[in-house]
Amino acid sequence: MTGKDAEKTAAPFIRPDASLDELREAAGHCTGCDLYKNATQTVFGEGPDDAPVMLVGEQPGDAEDRAGQPFVGPAGRLLDKALAEAGIDRSRVYVTNAVKHFKWSVVRGHKRLHQTPKIIEVRACAPWLRAEIERVRPRVVILLGATAAKSVLGPGFRVTLHRGEPVRSDLAERVVATVHPSSLLRMPDPDARARAFDEFVDDLRKAAGESPPPARGPA
Template sequence: MPKRPSVQTTAAPLIPESPTYDKLRDAAAGCRACPLWETATRTVFGEPVGRPHGGPRVMLVGEQPGDQEDREGRPFVGPSGRLLDEALEAAGIDRSQVYVTNTVKHFKWKGEEGGRRLHAKPTTTEIRACLPWLAAELRVFRPDVLVCLGATAAQALLGKDFRVTRQRGEPVDSDWARIVVATVHPSSILRAPDPEARERQLDAFIDDLRAVARLIHGLGASGEGAHASP
């Protein structure tokens, strides 16, 4: 009996040798490492907003693209992205020094409401399948500061026992980057029950990003990020 073809369980075999951003983005466009590609419109890869000398100082990592990101093929262009832009500006972080990406590169959804597809949380298997892309992005850009936005990104990179509620805004020792910080995902602020709660949560989020801005300033203009883990 002929052997059944092996099942590809992670994106690791798809990572190009001597990867560059363009090589990674092109390779990820055809990723089939987990079933999410079947219902998503396209791969939504990370995006450097600017091309400053030496690469972005900060990498922001969320959970996965949302409905609008999936349609446009760009990360953080929906409501969460607009709130993130507002918070970055308030915190004094130059958007041109930021790279934005997600732990999972395809949109996972579970039905529609009002013409908008509803987000579904990715599984551990789906996160594990996609993690080689994120590891490769970190190797290419070597940011000074890595910011995990929300529990999915934080636990994918810092371990399943990590709790954003306990350690938000605090620098964490990690091989992924020179400095790693976790905070909430902007989408959690948008889900606040009332305007007052939203304002309080946004202020706390901006405070976390101000701490990141101080860390960048403390590293100096010539600081080099650490190599990411394989």
């Protein structure tokens, strides 16, 4: 990692007094890391600016990059189904990603395959997520997948060890990490996929519950 790379961040694009709409506009011009160079556009978060629940994924996928909206691809449709089964009103949820530009490696057919963002890219984009949380002030933040969890809770956090456990944080009344819905789509066995979906729904239901259980400290 060079000194130049270490200094890259989205922070200069964020005005402290900017509204959520103004942040969204500013993010469209972000060059805080190099991911913007191969992405179609910035994909900022969407949802009510007073949403009680915020869902944070890893990054936009191929469909999201083309549409300019988060969670509109296959994983997003599965998430919508899970939210409905968990009794969570999708229209009252703010959805976003830890990284706002689509990082991809190769093209397979007509689809570009995503590549996991580097730590430096996640850190560069972190000011956008922090700003979204500060503007929306959700009661619950649900982190979907390892990249989202580590971006908020630190590189030592392991979803496999602490899935579904509330974590003490200054970001919200309750912060909980679970799997990303895309991980369910990659399961080849239908029975295993069905069980994993039920577990995911259960995680969402518990995370969005009205009474926050005792929270543990971050890993």
